[in-house]
Amino acid sequence: MVALAGRLYDKRSRLADSLAMLPETLTTKYEQLKAILSSYRRVIVAFSGGLDSWFLLFAAVETLGKENAIAAIGVSESLARSEYELACKFAGELGLPDDRLIKIETRELEDPGYVQNS
16 A cells, blocks of 8 residues: 555656546545535644545645645554655655654553554
8 A cells, every 4th residue: 555655646746637637526526525625724634654544635735735734643663664754755745844744652552452452
């Protein structure tokens, strides 16, 4: 999934160009997403770096501007460091400054229930 997101993101303008070539039904859905986002002044996207959250963050930045979008990512021992770093890179390439990427220590390995469930 991360590799796919990387290929999709190759260049921000290429994604915007790709969106313009979507079938009408998907274009309509994307416009609906932008309409929903534009009903908010600011948004926080729970950002994992996966394709879904990356696309939502892209749409939020495109719709509201980088000053009105925040990405929140969990810093976790259960998330590969390379995936975390790639997610941070994606956020930066979308134009989000460092202070718009909130890094939250999850500490799930301190939860006996979490550890027992693994």
